Amino acid sequence: MRAWKAEQFGEAVNVLAQVDVELPEPDKDSVELQVVTAGVGLPDALMVRGNYPAVQKPPVVPGQEIVGVITRAGANVAEKVGDKVIAMTQFAFGMGGFAERCMAHKGSLYPIPKGMPDEQAAGFFVPYHTAYVGLAQRGELKAGETLLVLGGAGSSGSAAIQLGKALGATVIATASSAGKLDFCKSQGADHTINYRETPIHKAVKEITGGAGVNMVYDPVGGDAYAQSAKAMAQHGRIILIGYSSGEWANVDPLHTVLRSYSVVGAFAGARTREETLQQHAKLSKLFEDGKINVPVDKIFPFDHAPQAIDRVATNKAVGKVIVKVS
Numbered sequence: 001m002r003a004w005k006a007e008q009f010g011e012a013v014n015v016l017a018q019v020d021v022e023l024p025e026p027d028k029d030s031v032e033l034q035v036v037t038a039g040v041g042l043p044d045a046l047m048v049r050g051n052y053p054a055v056q057k058p059p060v061v062p063g064q065e066i067v068g069v070i071t072r073a074g075a076n077v078a079e080k081v082g083d084k085v086i087a088m089t090q091f092a093f094g095m096g097g098f099a100e101r102c103m104a105h106k107g108s109l110y111p112i113p114k115g116m117p118d119e120q121a122a123g124f125f126v127p128y129h130t131a132y133v134g135l136a137q138r139g140e141l142k143a144g145e146t147l148l149v150l151g152g153a154g155s156s157g158s159a160a161i162q163l164g165k166a167l168g169a170t171v172i173a174t175a176s177s178a179g180k181l182d183f184c185k186s187q188g189a190d191h192t193i194n195y196r197e198t199p200i201h202k203a204v205k206e207i208t209g210g211a212g213v214n215m216v217y218d219p220v221g222g223d224a225y226a227q228s229a230k231a232m233a234q235h236g237r238i239i240l241i242g243y244s245s246g247e248w249a250n251v252d253p254l255h256t257v258l259r260s261y262s263v264v265g266a267f268a269g270a271r272t273r274e275e276t277l278q279q280h281a282k283l284s285k286l287f288e289d290g291k292i293n294v295p296v297d298k299i300f301p302f303d304h305a306p307q308a309i310d311r312v313a314t315n316k317a318v319g320k321v322i323v324k325v326s
């Protein structure tokens with residue numbers, strides 16, 4: 001089967017090549033899937049660059065999340081050959097989703113929400129589960145609170161805008177251009193900030209009448225984190241998700257103490273299977289009720305998977321980029 005594989009780290013468009021790959025027989029707890037659609041995230045660009053903790057050395061076959069049809073199943077797997085599911089792939093072992101077939105552990109298979117097309121389902125798990133873990137589980141966002149979402153036009157950010165609204169918050173989103181701000185509004189943001197024109201804390205002060213925000217959802221880090229920390233209301237929570245700016249948040253302990261806010265890490269992978277399935281059911285219901293909906297940016301054919309990753313890596317995407325494989 002064909003897979004996009006990088007033998008050395010670098011930019012996806014330079015180092016990924018389509019090669020023939022043999023997958024092993026799935027062990028008793030794993031499945032092989034025929035990939036239908038694959039979601040593209042910044043982690044795919046980061047792992048091909050060699051800047052992602054779960055992939056320490058090449059070769060790399062990126063692609064974290066897919067929709068696929070099970071083609072071979074180990075003895076302990078409840079799902080059957082022929083079932084179509086959402087899967088988190090074994091990308092960390094060189095068997096990611098930008099390939100005609102990939103592998104997944106039985107604990108990484110999830111039902112597709114009723115009525116969700118394959119193109120959306122391949123971009124559902126990572127952004128929406130991360131938003132759920134960050135906002136609801138770790139941050140305990142309450143209706144009526146004010147939420148600031150950094151990187152609002154990205155895949156993590158747009159999911160957090162939608163889920164923040166669904167949980168009853170007032171949502172402020174940041175982005176770098178008028179077009180991206182319009183997109184954030186279309187996702188439900190009540191207010192938007194062009195961080196290239198106005199420092200985030202100054203804009204937040206104006207929007208909230210000096211009150212500040214109760215929560216920050218931060219997939220960006222760097223300066224955006226530092227400015228957002230200055231926009232915190234007392235007893236707020238900053239949820240650390242990622243580092244799309246290239247730098248993680250640099251937490252200032254004294255500022256954290258004086259303003260009395262919490263800095264909270266949130267990782268979608270750090271949950272029990274039971275918690276994850278319960279949250280998947282809640283998120284699926286929110287989709288079925290029309291409260292959340294994966295915003296597909298662009299669908300690329302399999303042969304253009306490196307260009308799909310490049311679109312995310314160069315900050316051109318609004319919402320979720322998808323690769324159609326079969």
Ligand SMILES: NC(=O)c1ccc[n+]([C@@H]2O[C@H](COP(=O)([O-])OP(=O)(O)OC[C@H]3O[C@@H](n4cnc5c(N)ncnc54)[C@H](OP(=O)(O)O)[C@@H]3O)[C@@H](O)[C@H]2O)c1
Nearest residue numbers: 041042151153154155156175176219242243244245267268
């Ligand atoms: N914790 C978890 O479980 C988890 C799960 C998924 C992803 N992540 C992490 O979250 C991060 C984002 O991933 P993603 O897939 O959402 O990326 P994405 O779709 O590329 O979105 C990132 C957004 O960040 C904005 N941005 C980039 N540089 C910025 C800067 N210097 N200042 C302000 N905004 C900036 C970009 O838009 P602008 O044009 O507006 O700048 C872009 O829309 C990555 O580090 C990823 O590894 C973590």
